[in-house]
Amino acid sequence: MDRETPLSERRRAPVIAPGHTFATITDKISSIVLARPVSNAWLVGFGLAGLITMMLLYAIGYLFLRGVGIWGVNIPIGWGFAIVNFVWWIGIGHAGTLISAILLLLRQPWRNSINRFAEAMTLFAVACAGMFPLLHLGRPWLFYWLFPYPNSMNYWPQFRSPLVWDVFAVSTYFTISLVFWFIGLIPDLATLRDRAENKWAAMIYGILAMGWRGSARHWKRYEKAYLLLAGLATPLVLSVHTVVSFDFAVAILPGWHTTIFPPYFVAGAIYSGFAMVLMLAIPIRKLYGLEDFITLRHLDNSAKVMLATGMIVAYGYAIEAFMGWYSGNHFDAFLLWNRLHGPYRFIYYALLFSNIGFPQLLWWRSWRVRPVRLFLISTVILTGMWLERFVIVVISLHRDFLTSSWGMYYPTKWDWMTYVGTIGFFLFAFFLFVRILPMISIFEMRTLLPEAEVKEAE
Amino acid sequence: MKRTRIYGLMAEFETPTDIVNAAKRTHQAGYRKIDAYSPFPIEELAEAIGFHRDGVALITLIGGLLGMFGGYFMQYWIHAINYPTNVGGRPFNSWPAFIVVTFELTILCAGLAAVFGMLALNGLPMPYHPAFNVPRFAFATKDRFFLIIFSSDRKYDRAETWRFLESLGPRTVSEVPS
Numbered sequence: 001m002d003r004e005t006p007l008s009e010r011r012r013a014p015v016i017a018p019g020h021t022f023a024t025i026t027d028k029i030s031s032i033v034l035a036r037p038v039s040n041a042w043l044v045g046f047g048l049a050g051l052i053t054m055m056l057l058y059a060i061g062y063l064f065l066r067g068v069g070i071w072g073v074n075i076p077i078g079w080g081f082a083i084v085n086f087v088w089w090i091g092i093g094h095a096g097t098l099i100s101a102i103l104l105l106l107r108q109p110w111r112n113s114i115n116r117f118a119e120a121m122t123l124f125a126v127a128c129a130g131m132f133p134l135l136h137l138g139r140p141w142l143f144y145w146l147f148p149y150p151n152s153m154n155y156w157p158q159f160r161s162p163l164v165w166d167v168f169a170v171s172t173y174f175t176i177s178l179v180f181w182f183i184g185l186i187p188d189l190a191t192l193r194d195r196a197e198n199k200w201a202a203m204i205y206g207i208l209a210m211g212w213r214g215s216a217r218h219w220k221r222y223e224k225a226y227l228l229l230a231g232l233a234t235p236l237v238l239s240v241h242t243v244v245s246f247d248f249a250v251a252i253l254p255g256w257h258t259t260i261f262p263p264y265f266v267a268g269a270i271y272s273g274f275a276m277v278l279m280l281a282i283p284i285r286k287l288y289g290l291e292d293f294i295t296l297r298h299l300d301n302s303a304k305v306m307l308a309t310g311m312i313v314a315y316g317y318a319i320e321a322f323m324g325w326y327s328g329n330h331f332d333a334f335l336l337w338n339r340l341h342g343p344y345r346f347i348y349y350a351l352l353f354s355n356i357g358f359p360q361l362l363w364w365r366s367w368r369v370r371p372v373r374l375f376l377i378s379t380v381i382l383t384g385m386w387l388e389r390f391v392i393v394v395i396s397l398h399r400d401f402l403t404s405s406w407g408m409y410y411p412t413k414w415d416w417m418t419y420v421g422t423i424g425f426f427l428f429a430f431f432l433f434v435r436i437l438p439m440i441s442i443f444e445m446r447t448l449l450p451e452a453e454v455k456e457a458e
Numbered sequence: 459m460k461r462t463r464i465y466g467l468m469a470e471f472e473t474p475t476d477i478v479n480a481a482k483r484t485h486q487a488g489y490r491k492i493d494a495y496s497p498f499p500i501e502e503l504a505e506a507i508g509f510h511r512d513g514v515a516l517i518t519l520i521g522g523l524l525g526m527f528g529g530y531f532m533q534y535w536i537h538a539i540n541y542p543t544n545v546g547g548r549p550f551n552s553w554p555a556f557i558v559v560t561f562e563l564t565i566l567c568a569g570l571a572a573v574f575g576m577l578a579l580n581g582l583p584m585p586y587h588p589a590f591n592v593p594r595f596a597f598a599t600k601d602r603f604f605l606i607i608f609s610s611d612r613k614y615d616r617a618e619t620w621r622f623l624e625s626l627g628p629r630t631v632s633e634v635p636s
Contacts, residue, residue, distance in 0.1 A: 155541065165558040214496050216507055
């Protein structure tokens with residue numbers, strides 16, 4: 001930035017660049033969907049993501065044919081990649097809900113320009129997450145046995161089991177995220193309906209907008225429902241990763257059986273989620289010229305959230321290590337030794353580097369407001385959070401109480417194809433999303449303008 | 459000749475302040491069957507047209523309570539009445555273990571009640587509405603603000619109401635065919 005700008009301005013980039021009006025905001029965001037021609041770069045990216053999605057379908061198809069034996073899972077490591085990826089993906093989703101619900105309740109208006117695509121990210125991430133436990137079932141086509149429905153076997157799910165809690169937590173989370181996202185879209189769909197020049201586009205957006213016309217009565221109920229949903233989604237998002245951590249914490253395995261898991265899981269989820277938000281926001285704002293709406297302020301704030309949650313995660317690691325020593329429990333102490341010196345030690349070191357060491361650069365402002373550097377840190381954090389789940393799942397399982405039941409876990413190519421395939425599917429959905437729906441909430445951006453305020457009458 | 463029925467008269471304004479003032483004056487002038495349209499939520503606007511109670515919170519509360527009691531009762535019925543299973547000597551009605559699912563179902567039902575309650579109270583989906591007959595109304599989702607006085611209002615008189623709307627200083631006044 002130039003030296004002419006006053007210090008206060010330089011310190012705090014605006015939430016929305018000056019010079020915009022209701023009309024320019026509307027035109028700029030809606031033209032990405034309605035007027036912008038399909039670029040070659042988009043086609044290449046979309047095609048590539050589509051190919052990777054095909055690979056996912058291939059891996060799933062083969063899994064259906066042969067069963068989970070094609071994966072590297074074994075006894076004692078029954079969970080393997082499937083649960084590592086499940087926890088990783090669902091954690092990523094958490095940032096979307098945090099941005100859309102918690103920051104709304106905390107009256108942080110800067111969220112308005114990133115909440116839409118962060119919510120889309122949540123949906124796609126939870127969809128990827130949901131695949132893994134289902135595929136891991138062994139007979140995925142019987143997934144509906146997880147739900148309580150009257151059946152000829154006269155049997156019910158066991159509601160004392162954390163795995164059943166998980167079914168309810170994740171399906172509730174997906175449903176609420178979906179309606180929250182769709183409700184937020186309705187006024188913008190109406191805008192697209194009224195702007196669209198293509199007859200078919202106008203008709204499709206019109207059906208989706210359900211006849212929204214911006215009546216003051218409608219807005220009032222809408223705002224109330226939106227606020228209530230945010231209030232409901234806030235405890236929900238905190239509960240989801242808590243319940244996921246119960247899957248581990250309720251077991252008696254060393255490294256799982258600990259009370260720090262719920263807060264440490266939630267913080268880790270938000271940590272990785274913001275990393276994903278930044279990895280999406282940084283290229284999008286560049287490619288679609290949205291630097292006016294997703295400003296350096298947004299990058300800076302997101303980086304600060306990452307720094308804060310990263311410190312909570314670091315605290316979690318420290319307490320785990322401390323308790324391994326302080327508890328005096330032989331098996332807990334061995335777990336710590338095994339992490340530091342066992343066969344998977346390099347994964348643990350890589351985890352410490354990428355989740356605790358490297359992100360400390362975020363203390364420097366120059367790393368928070370330089371998109372390329374921030375992108376790099378986000379990549380490292382996302383990798384680190386994946387490694388964390390690997391450490392939790394695999395290192396804890398592979399050497400438990402009895403030496404006779406020790407084992408090793410090696411992922412197969414099918415594990416990798418499924419994992420990489422979900423990343424492809426995530427990107428595939430995201431490429432579609434940026435082309436057919438407004439990726440920034442138009443009506444919420446309008447409220448950020450100074451002229452949106454009603455001046456005292458007469 | 460077939461006469462089109464008139465749904466109401468519509469005035470167009472350019473700023474949020476204008477529409478709120480116009481709506482206030484219309485309400486003060488005794489018009490009750492009115493509505494205002496804006497491209498983003500304006501808190502003062504609903505107040506100005508005399509709309510105070512929305513009912514969404516009550517529906518959400520009812521949904522949440524149904525989810526909570528229904529969710530707990532479902533687990534109680536399954537594990538204590540229909541198919542009691544002894545798991546490590548724990549009571550059949552082991553309520554601490556039932557909290558998570560009860561909580562999730564509370565949120566789920568309350569959230570769905572909020573969304574569908576809001577849509578139902580708003581009368582959405584509504585494929586046709588007379589306001590869309592006015593071509594300028596497309597700007598209600600962009601940067602313009604509209605006020606309608608419905609012809610069903612007791613004070614409605616085509617010429618009189620037209621003059622009244624003109625006096626509010628709108629950009630244009632137009633007729634809404636139904």
